[in-house]
Amino acid sequence: MEMTRRDLFRIGGKLLVLASAGATLEQITGAEPAPEAYRMADHWWGMIIDIDKCIGCGSCVRACSNENQVPTGYFRTWVERYEVPEGYGNPIVTSPDGAINGFPLPKPTNLKAFFVPKLCNHCADSPCTQVCPVGATFVSPDGVVLVDKEYCLGCRYCVQACPYGCRYLHPETETVDKCTLCYHRITKGLTTACCENCPTQARQLVDFKNPKDPVHEFLRNNKVSVLKPQMATEAKVYYKDLDGAVR
Amino acid sequence: MRSSLRDAGHLIRPAVLLVVGLAVFLVIRAAVVPKSFGTYGHYRAAFLDTARAKPIHYAGQDVCVSCHDAEATMRAAGKHAKVACEACHGPQAQHADDPSALKPKLPDVATLCARCHEKDPAKPKTFPQVVTAEHSGGMACNDCHKPHNPHL
Numbered sequence: 001m002e003m004t005r006r007d008l009f010r011i012g013g014k015l016l017v018l019a020s021a022g023a024t025l026e027q028i029t030g031a032e033p034a035p036e037a038y039r040m041a042d043h044w045w046g047m048i049i050d051i052d053k054c055i056g057c058g059s060c061v062r063a064c065s066n067e068n069q070v071p072t073g074y075f076r077t078w079v080e081r082y083e084v085p086e087g088y089g090n091p092i093v094t095s096p097d098g099a100i101n102g103f104p105l106p107k108p109t110n111l112k113a114f115f116v117p118k119l120c121n122h123c124a125d126s127p128c129t130q131v132c133p134v135g136a137t138f139v140s141p142d143g144v145v146l147v148d149k150e151y152c153l154g155c156r157y158c159v160q161a162c163p164y165g166c167r168y169l170h171p172e173t174e175t176v177d178k179c180t181l182c183y184h185r186i187t188k189g190l191t192t193a194c195c196e197n198c199p200t201q202a203r204q205l206v207d208f209k210n211p212k213d214p215v216h217e218f219l220r221n222n223k224v225s226v227l228k229p230q231m232a233t234e235a236k237v238y239y240k241d242l243d244g245a246v247r
Numbered sequence: 248m249r250s251s252l253r254d255a256g257h258l259i260r261p262a263v264l265l266v267v268g269l270a271v272f273l274v275i276r277a278a279v280v281p282k283s284f285g286t287y288g289h290y291r292a293a294f295l296d297t298a299r300a301k302p303i304h305y306a307g308q309d310v311c312v313s314c315h316d317a318e319a320t321m322r323a324a325g326k327h328a329k330v331a332c333e334a335c336h337g338p339q340a341q342h343a344d345d346p347s348a349l350k351p352k353l354p355d356v357a358t359l360c361a362r363c364h365e366k367d368p369a370k371p372k373t374f375p376q377v378v379t380a381e382h383s384g385g386m387a388c389n390d391c392h393k394p395h396n397p398h399l
Binding site: 063109136137188 | 291300303304305330334338361365371
């Protein structure tokens, strides 16, 4: 039989209809996941930090350590105390044990001083996920940077790539560990351990996809900044009244 | 037909080799790459469930106040209204699940109060601060201030 171009199109069209019908059938009958209360597509998590409210008590550090069983001497969040000499001299930065026990009595100085709580910035365009050779670290569909412990090789590329120093190699598992933004809590309607226990509400978990979230008001009404904006990481931890001396 | 294939051995042999190699690659790939890899991106989607399944240690203040009425009322009336219960009392999710399983310990007042209220120029100017060594003359904070509502 001689096949004309018309025949070819006719057969192709029939095949296409069959294939699409099959695909639809699979979608209807296929093993679709049970409807869950938490939908990843409805959330885009971040945090807002008000420098003017932080009292350096270290509640966040203790809470994080207890909630996530962070090994002693390692920190997923920590608080830094800045003292800035006049005229942009080098700031004096201290963070004894990540401020897990707060700060000891300071030596009296006349320098400008303030606290800066730090944690993973859960960057939308994060350098750490880009360098992972095995796909062990990634940005989840709801905007949280996570590390798959069973997939991580412990090569430390990501530890070096993070401009904020937020990653460490867990001394026991020898895989990379970091802030998960309390993924086990926020996906169940709770806030993170650090935000829950901050006595002055200096830090708040926010959901950028929730139109009623206070973050929109916060970003509109305040002068905010992210850490190291020049790195173009699209960090999602916004600081209010961040001093230029903070690195 | 036969004549055109007569000299094609040098083409067929590598072609067969290529097909076999491809099949071996696909079989190994299917065995090695986890099933959920690539569902959302270049990672194992099943890990999201693992991350979600981790145990919770801090129950949250809404859970605490559902039982501890007296303390909740007292706290709500004072300056500590927004300080979470577990910020001082420590993680109590286990206690919330079964009150007899874990009895919360009373916090050590001397270290606890000072962590927030010790004078430090880095703290916000409006935040109440004291030099503890000069403030109480050696008395414990809770001799005068009730921690749930610290107003005298």
